[in-house]
Amino acid sequence: MLVVPVFIELSLEDQAQELRAYFKSLGAEISEEKSPKGIEDDLHKIIGVCDACFKEVPEAEIESILNGIVSMLVLIPVERAENLILAFCEKLTKAPGYKLGIVSLRVGWLMFQSLDEHSPMRYHVYYHLVQVAKQVDQVQAVFKDVDHLKQQFAACPPSNEQMQKLLRLLHEVLLGCKQSELASKVMVELLGTYTAENASQAREDAQRCILAALADPNTFLLDPLLALKPVRFLEGELIHDLLSVFVAEKLPSYLHFYQHHKEFVHSLGLNHEQNMKKMRLLTFMQLAEGxxxxxxxxxxxxxxxxxxxxxxxxxxxxxxxxxxxxxxxxxxxxxxxxxxxxxxxxxxxxxxxxxxxxxxxxxxxxxxxxxxxxxxxxxxxxxx
Missing domain, CATH: 1.10.10 (Arc Repressor Mutant, subunit A)
Structure with missing residues (x-):
């Protein structure tokens, strides 16, 4: 019977030795001896084999062990723990199956909450948390809305590039979870991170935003998209023309566009019958206005x-x-x-x-x- 390490008033070095012995008992390729290079090297080796507990070990025991690693990571100065935290997050994202994914989500959230609010590593932990949430379809456990997301990083805001990367991931995950309304808000927030100077760089994001809005059967107010700088940069292109049809034109205008650009519409992955249904609703709304x-x-x-x-x-x-x-x-x-x-x-x-x-x-x-x-x-x- 395996003995789960319990860290009560143990030094980091002693905790590391307990974990080494535990993982070795599971068959992991690791020595029980402390590393002469110090605690960081000990943790590096422990994290390298921590996924050994993913096999035939009770979930409560797995969570206890992984939380033990978290308790050690947060005590090491952040400048020395960066690579260790990233490596541990990578292990969490690779937990197999739904149940272990949920365990990894709880452990990752514990680490996110345990890190100092001024730590730049909170961003990286959160990014991996969203990846885990995607795998177990639990994005609502880590993401509420854009305002709440900003509050989470108020003390140490990510760089503009980091925030763009995170918002792209959230948009993808929310779409996969059928939360189209939140996904749209995230995409609008993403496009809002671009300025007039770099709007041309947002071409792919702008197209993705337009496609998501057109394909979503519950999105009917499309006018605000035309005001976004990256979307304005697409003026004169077919994708912008199609959006303009959905914003202000009636059904015959869509049919005219489709007849002349069938291949383009299908290349976007849009369904013509769904487009027709949406345009009928939009046309009826326009008729009802007057x-x-x-x-x-x-x-x-x-x-x-x-x-x-x-x-x-x-x-x-x-x-x-x-x-x-x-x-x-x-x-x-x-x-x-x-x-x-x-x-x-x-x-x-x-x-x-x-x-x-x-x-x-x-x-x-x-x-x-x-x-x-x-x-x-x-x-x-x-x-x-």
Whole structure:
């Protein structure tokens, strides 16, 4: 029976010797003797064989051993522990299977939390944590949102290049986990890290952002992408033209684009039928902005639907909650009460301003009315 090392008031050197003996008992190729080169060399050798415990060892025991290594790493000055921490993180990312992956995630998180908040190594540990989270589909355990991510590194912000690398990884992981809304926010944050001077370097990221937004069946507000510097750098290219169609054009414009650039659309990995479905929804939203009442015939004509498909389409639109409306099947009409705008420009800001001004005026009228009522009641009480 193997004896798990328990580090109670042991020096780092003695802890290292306990770990050496433990891993040797598991069959790892390591000596039980301390290294004459010091504790860093001891840890280097221990980390090199620490994956020996991934085989036929209870999970609780594995976690205890790996946490023991973490407790030693965080006590070594960071400038001497950098390579050791990186090597240990690499081992954690290679833990086989879901259960060991979860153990590695907990151990990695312990190390991230144990490092001083001013340590630049926290970034590297976190990057590896995201990789482990990807393998076990647990990204929500390490990533909440972009603001929370920035708070994690407030004391020691990563370089711009490091943050870009991390955001690319998070975008990939979030897409894989079907968290498209968060993935979009991460990508927008990534593109925001580029300036006018280096926007040309963001070409690949900008294309990836556009494709993710177009392919996501739940992303309909695409207008903000056009304002991003790296996306503006793509003006004049087909990918930018396609985005512009989805931002402001109707279904016939998409069909015209597709007829002339079929191979390009398919080369992007986009599904034409999904594009059609999305463009129909966007076209309906645009029609609803200027029409509080629409006939089934108009919808059928504008959206290129069969007569039998109109009612089912309207029901699908209402499920998205992009448009608030009522369908009158007997009259074959749709009555629109409100809709989300596809674009939010000067006209929409003016409309919002007018709405708020009207709301303010109504509040003032109500307030004056309440004052009059209160004054009348006071007069009545005085007379009594």
């Amino acid at each position: 029409n509080s009442e629409m006939s089934f015939d108009t919808i059928q004509q504008e959206l290129l639907l069969e007569e039998s498909e109109v009612e089912a389409f309207i029901i699908d639109v209402l499920k998205t909650k992009l448009v608030r409306a009522r369908m009158d099947q007997a009259a074959r009409k749709v009555y629109v009460s409100s809709t989300m705008h596809r674009t939010f420009g000067r006209a929409q800001w003016q409309q919002l301003r007018d709405l708020l001004h009207s709301w303010k005026t109504n509040l003032q009228i109500t307030q004056e009315g309440m004052k009059s009522v209160a004054a009348a009641q006071m007069d009545l009480l005085a007379q009594q």
